[in-house]
Amino acid sequence: MTRSAAGYWIGFAVVLALLVVAPLVLPEFWRRFVTEILIWGLLAMSLDLLIGYTGMVSFGHSAFFGLGMYGAAAALLTVRPPNLWLAILYGLVGAGAVAVFVAYFSTRLRDIYFAITTLVFSQIFYVIIFTWTEVTGGENGLGFSQPAFAIPGVVSARFTPVTLHWFVLAVVTVSYLGLRRITQSPFGMVLQSIRENEPRTRAIGYHVERYKIVAVMLSGLFAGLAGVLYALQNKFAAPDFVFFLVSGEVVVFNVMGGMGTLVGPVAGAAFFFLLRELFSRFFTEYYLIPVGIIFTLMVIFVPQGLLGFLRRRLNQ
Amino acid sequence: MTIPFDLLLIQVINGIVTGMILALVASGLTLIFGIMDVVNFAHGELFMLGAYLGSTVFLTTGNFWLALGAAVIGIGLLGAVIQTTTLRPLLGRDPLTTILATFGLSLVLQNYALWQYGPVPRKINEPITGHFSLFYLEYPWYRLLVAVLSAAIIGGLWLFMKYGKYGIWIRATTQDRVMAAAMGIPVPLVHTVVFAIGAAMAAASGVLFGPLTGVNHAMGLDFILRAFIVVVVGGMGNLGGSILAAIFISLLEAFASIWVSPAQAVIVSFVVLILALLFRPTGLFVPTPK
Amino acid sequence: MLSVQNVHTYYGKSHILHGVSIDVGPGEVVGLLGRNGVGKSTTLKTIMGLVRPSEGTITFEGRSVAGAAPYHLARLGIAYVPEDRRIFRLLTVLENLRTGLDRPGVPPERRDALLAKVYGSFPVLRERRNQAGGTLSGGEQQMLAIARAMMLEPKIILLDEPTEGLMPRMVAQIHEIIDVLHGDGVAILLVEQNVRLTLEVSSRVYFMEKGVVRHHAPAADLRRNDAVIHQYLGV
Numbered sequence: 073m074t075r076s077a078a079g080y081w082i083g084f085a086v087v088l089a090l091l092v093v094a095p096l097v098l099p100e101f102w103r104r105f106v107t108e109i110l111i112w113g114l115l116a117m118s119l120d121l122l123i124g125y126t127g128m129v130s131f132g133h134s135a136f137f138g139l140g141m142y143g144a145a146a147a148l149l150t151v152r153p154p155n156l157w158l159a160i161l162y163g164l165v166g167a168g169a170v171a172v173f174v175a176y177f178s179t180r181l182r183d184i185y186f187a188i189t190t191l192v193f194s195q196i197f198y199v200i201i202f203t204w205t206e207v208t209g210g211e212n213g214l215g216f217s218q219p220a221f222a223i224p225g226v227v228s229a230r231f232t233p234v235t236l237h238w239f240v241l242a243v244v245t246v247s248y249l250g251l252r253r254i255t256q257s258p259f260g261m262v263l264q265s266i267r268e269n270e271p272r273t274r275a276i277g278y279h280v281e282r283y284k285i286v287a288v289m290l291s292g293l294f295a296g297l298a299g300v301l302y303a304l305q306n307k308f309a310a311p312d313f314v315f316f317l318v319s320g321e322v323v324v325f326n327v328m329g330g331m332g333t334l335v336g337p338v339a340g341a342a343f344f345f346l347l348r349e350l351f352s353r354f355f356t357e358y359y360l361i362p363v364g365i366i367f368t369l370m371v372i373f374v375p376q377g378l379l380g381f382l383r384r385r386l387n388q
Numbered sequence: 389m390t391i392p393f394d395l396l397l398i399q400v401i402n403g404i405v406t407g408m409i410l411a412l413v414a415s416g417l418t419l420i421f422g423i424m425d426v427v428n429f430a431h432g433e434l435f436m437l438g439a440y441l442g443s444t445v446f447l448t449t450g451n452f453w454l455a456l457g458a459a460v461i462g463i464g465l466l467g468a469v470i471q472t473t474t475l476r477p478l479l480g481r482d483p484l485t486t487i488l489a490t491f492g493l494s495l496v497l498q499n500y501a502l503w504q505y506g507p508v509p510r511k512i513n514e515p516i517t518g519h520f521s522l523f524y525l526e527y528p529w530y531r532l533l534v535a536v537l538s539a540a541i542i543g544g545l546w547l548f549m550k551y552g553k554y555g556i557w558i559r560a561t562t563q564d565r566v567m568a569a570a571m572g573i574p575v576p577l578v579h580t581v582v583f584a585i586g587a588a589m590a591a592a593s594g595v596l597f598g599p600l601t602g603v604n605h606a607m608g609l610d611f612i613l614r615a616f617i618v619v620v621v622g623g624m625g626n627l628g629g630s631i632l633a634a635i636f637i638s639l640l641e642a643f644a645s646i647w648v649s650p651a652q653a654v655i656v657s658f659v660v661l662i663l664a665l666l667f668r669p670t671g672l673f674v675p676t677p678k
Numbered sequence: 679m680l681s682v683q684n685v686h687t688y689y690g691k692s693h694i695l696h697g698v699s700i701d702v703g704p705g706e707v708v709g710l711l712g713r714n715g716v717g718k719s720t721t722l723k724t725i726m727g728l729v730r731p732s733e734g735t736i737t738f739e740g741r742s743v744a745g746a747a748p749y750h751l752a753r754l755g756i757a758y759v760p761e762d763r764r765i766f767r768l769l770t771v772l773e774n775l776r777t778g779l780d781r782p783g784v785p786p787e788r789r790d791a792l793l794a795k796v797y798g799s800f801p802v803l804r805e806r807r808n809q810a811g812g813t814l815s816g817g818e819q820q821m822l823a824i825a826r827a828m829m830l831e832p833k834i835i836l837l838d839e840p841t842e843g844l845m846p847r848m849v850a851q852i853h854e855i856i857d858v859l860h861g862d863g864v865a866i867l868l869v870e871q872n873v874r875l876t877l878e879v880s881s882r883v884y885f886m887e888k889g890v891v892r893h894h895a896p897a898a899d900l901r902r903n904d905a906v907i908h909q910y911l912g913v
Contacts, residue, residue, distance in 0.1 A: 129484050181665055184427055184483060184624075188616050189665060195613055196658045203652050316613070320491050327488055360499040368492030371485055372477050553780065560766050560777050567764045570726060571777040572752035572830060 088245065095237040104305075105349075107237045109342045110244045111301045116325040116337030117251055118294035123323070124332030125255055126287045127267030128178060131319045132190030135174075135197045136292040138314030139166035140299025142201065145214045145309040154219035160300050167296020168289065170197070175288035179281040191316050198314040213310030216303075231304075240301050247294055251334055254290065263287055264332075324367050330377030339379050394525050395646060403642030405531045407635035408538035412593040413611055414618040414630040415542055416586030422625030423562040423582050425483055426475060429490035431590055432612030433497035438463045438591025439603040440501055443510035452515035452595075459591040467587025471580045479579075494608075501605045512598035534596045541592060542631060545585070558582060562625070614654070617661045636660075679704045679865060680725070680756070680834055685734030685744070687717075687724045694720045696889040697734065700867070702834060707856065707866045709876040709897070712886035713911060718869040719761055721886070722836045725867075726758040727751050739833075753781070757832035761839045761869075763823040767812030771803050774811050774822055778829030796825045799858060817848040824855055834865040841872045849875060873911065877901050885910040 091110070095103045115137055122128045143166030144159040151158055170193070177189050201208045208214065221239065222228040231239065254260050262283050265273045274280045303309050312318070321344070329340020347366065351359035370377070417431050441462050442455035449455070474493060478485050516533055519526035549555040561568040561578045569575045594607070601607070618637060622629030637657045644653040680702040687695040694717050702708045710718050723729045725736055727748040736744040743751060748758075757778075766774050775796065779789055797804035800821045806814060811822060820840055827835050837856075841849045849872065856879045859866060870876045876883060877897050885893040885906070893906055900906060 129487070177662075177665070184487070185620060185665060187484075187487065188427075188620055189661070192613065192617065192658050192661055196655060199651060199655055203649065317495075317609075320495075323488065323491070355503075358499050358503040360495045361503065364492050364496035364499065368474060368489050368496065371489045371492060372474065375481075375485060556769065556773050556776055556780065559769060559773075563766050563768055564764055566728060566748070567760070567766070568777065569748035570728070570752055570758045570760075571826065572749050572781055573777060574749050576747075 088241075091241050092238065095234040100233070103233060103237060105345065107233075107240050107305060108302075109338070109345055110237075110240050111298050111305065112322070112325065112341040112345070113338030114244045114247055114301065115295050115298035116322055116329070116341050117248060117334050118291045118298065119322050119326055120331060120334055120337045121251060121255070121263075121291045121294070122287060123326055124334075124336075125260060125267060126263040126284065127270075128284065128287070129183070129187045129323070130174070130190040130291075131187050131316060131323060132174060132192075132194040133291075133295050133322050134314050134316060134318040135170050135190075135194040136167040136295035137299040137302070137318070137322075138194075138197060138201065138309075138311070139170050140164065140296030141303045141309040141313060142166060142208060142214070142299075143296065144300040144303040145216055148216040148219060148303075149214065154217060156219040156221060156304075159219060159304065160297070163300035163303070164293055164296050167292050167299065171289045171292025171296075174292065175285040178284045178288050191319065194314060194316045194319050198311055198316070201311045201314055208311070209309075211311065213308050213312075215308045218304060218307055236305060240305065243297065243301060247297065248334060248338075251290075251294065255334065259283070259286070326377075327375070328367060328370055328377055330379035330381075330383065333377075333379050333383050336377055336379035336382070340377065343378060398525065398527070399642040399646060400639065401527065401531070403639035404635060405535045406642065407638030408535040408542075409593050409597050410611070410614055410618060410638055411631040411634035412538045412541060412596075413590050414615045414622070414634050415545065415627055416589035417615050418619045418622065418625055418627060418630045419545075420583055420586040421619065422627075423558065423565075424475070424479070424579050426486045426583075427483065427490065427616075428583075428586070429487060429612070430470070430494040430497055431490075431586070431615060432608030432610075433494045433501070434463055434467060434587045434590040434608075435594040435597075435611055436603075436605060436608035437466070437497060437501060437594070439512070439594030439598045439607065440505050440510065440605075441591070442595035442598060443512050443603045444505075446512045447510075452512065452599075455512060456592060456595045459595045460588045463591030464584045464588035468580050468584040470587075471583035475583070476576060476579070479576075494612075498605060498608065505605065507605070510598075510603040512595065512603060514599035530599060534600070537596060538593070541589065545589070546627070554578075554581075610654075614657055617657050621661055621664045679739055680867070681735075681737045682721070682725060683735045683737075685721070685724055685731045685736065687720055687729055687731050689720075689729070694889055695724065695731070698886070698889070698891055700884055700891060702865050702867050704833070705860070705863045705865050706882070707860050707868060707880045709880035709883040710867060710869045710886060711871075711873065711876060711883055711907075711911060714871075716886045717889045718886055719838050722758065722760075722838050722867065722869060725751075726756065726836060728758075752778075752830055752832075755830070755833035757827035757830045757835045759823045759827050759835060759837050759840065761842065763816075763819045765811040765814075765819050765822050765826065767810065769811055770808050771811060771814070771822055772807040774826050775803075775829050778826050781830070792829060792831070796828055799855060800825050817844050817851075820844060820848070820852070821855075824852075828859070832864060834867065835859065837866055837868045837870075839869055839871060841870065841875060853879065873907055 094106050098106065115133060119130060119133050122130050140163035143163035147159040147162035148154040174190060174193060178186055181189055202210060218231055220228050220230045262273065262278055266280055266283060270280060325340035325344055326337045328343055329338065330336030344363065347363050348359050351362050355361065413431065413435055417428060420426055420428050438459040442459040445458040446452060446455040470493060474489055475486060478489060514530035516529045519528050549558055557573050557578050561573060561575055565575050618630055618633045622633030637660055640656045640660065641653045644656045682698060682700040684697045684699055685695055686697055698721050710721065712718050720729065724731050727746050730745050734744065735742060738754060738756060766777065775793065779792060802818055803822060803825055811819065814822060824840065840852050853875060856866060868876060868880060877900055880897045882894065882896050883900055884891050887910060892910065895906065
């Protein structure tokens, strides 16, 4: 193993260990805080696959997130007894369905047009969810109970906040490793080549459209998974999370943390939420004013984000 | 199922009225994009702040026209400041950065309005009250005034661009900013002025729209989405196209709200966008490039 | 009057100019010859501020102007006529001219005089003054591009391949225009592929190769002895 790779894995192990121990030592509020950062971090990572690696800006990830959330809700409300794995499945299917649409458009639209279309998509779903009260609970959303962690014949246990955190951590860690594997594979290299110079990639002979479609599908599925985790943790699904501003916030996490690094967006999410906590002490609910200013300043002066300097090292 | 004629007529006129306001907002947006390749995410907030500023002036003076004037000047200046501080350093960078920067700004401005003005909606009273008779219906004068004023402002803009002394500078910079600079046109200044004009137009729309639904901090969000759709459907940078698209989409939405709630009618505009992007990605109202 | 010293320019990572030095005195017509891709256009663009040099100095009338904004240079008296003309296609001919004419500090009488003069040199522009620039033929667009630059009343015009794609008759017209400008005391830095024209109008000629100036000679010498030309242009 090369020295930088060893360094990376040591760092990874340290962070993982900290996250495992966290729920045992932190007070309730901060425990939830860390769990939520992991979930939003997963959402941000899924977006990084598109923004950071393929160069496709999406303002619509709240749609994938929301459909994962509502998909899980559907499973937990309609199937008795509530089944964890079914919730995950339904959520992924829901997010996957939206991803198919978005994937189709991604191949026909470039840049700004794609960004605006994804934004419109998340709003379409927002409006549908908001107004279709009979099915989605409309404005009030849906509430449901948490399923047990059950493997038939092996174990069945209700989640405690600590074990739920570990479950989320496990899912997010596996997702991270999976995404890392994808981005460092030949497939991931082609994605990056598309980001750098799409016409040239096409000229070399790669079927750019196919790569984009797969990238969108993967991104959508991981985002949907984040939505499922959120539903599991909070036991409700609400249209607020599908509103396009949420998509925008996820883009904020990516940019602040550093695009194209996978861990950057997670750090960006953590940074954002920490800032929110900090500023809420002084500005109550108007924390977005200073946070927004910081974000805008970062876009101008620190566009590579907090962890952007690690980009090359993380992508070896 | 037959639709009563009077309902149809009212919806057509409503569609045109909303369309004109939307056209006013979208014109500013497309002007800004055409000249400096900036997708101004904060445009909805400029619209909203214009309405709030107008409502404050209205509260103290009771005069609609003063409110309109104050909003136009105040937000125009704000636009100039925003462009100079935030957007000028980003000139020449990836267009994504300007979308992000203006998105960050929109978050700041939105919450600033919430902080400064509170969550309770404000009111602006229309300068002309009363209705006139349209066939056997009553239709408010004010709505007609709104359509006429919007048209007048857009018309004024068009005249300025075509015949005004600095109109040539703006049009030249829009077509080729490098050669415009080589001809001695102070391009950075032109950019700032155009952004300010776009902001002022958004603010005017906000004040005009205020009496119709009240002034609240979320009004920008609603409009910005529609404005983006209009600009894309009409062709980015295409002023005439934006106006036509705005009216077209508003008419469709007005018809749709006969059957569904207004919240759902907005899906119509989304569908139009998607269809337009599928079949005519450069814009429905843009002449086919040769 | 215009002095370019040891200028290096990059396009991204490509090192295009490797230390170019050129001088143009007041009222002089100076030629810049070389094969395609050696950096002649880049030199003009660097002078005009369209590209920033990474090293070197550019002085105009004693002031350092390297990296200055193009609109500032235009106001100082440097005009630029690019290789692809780049007239404003959607503006009328008159509006194109006005982009240079509508400067602060030009009283109406002088404006009218300038316009009349340019219409005199280019009668076809007067005919087509209300037509959109994009409807003009290639040659007419070249006339417009030069006329537009003249509206700035410049002290020096940077002319990039004005005869490219033009018929012989129009090449002769370009020759006349250059003579008129020279007669008015306007300096010209002429980048060209047309060697004959360049030798006829210039007093001195620079030869560029791979981003540097390799040779520099009075035009008179070159007219007598064209071996150098064959060496650098392979013509």
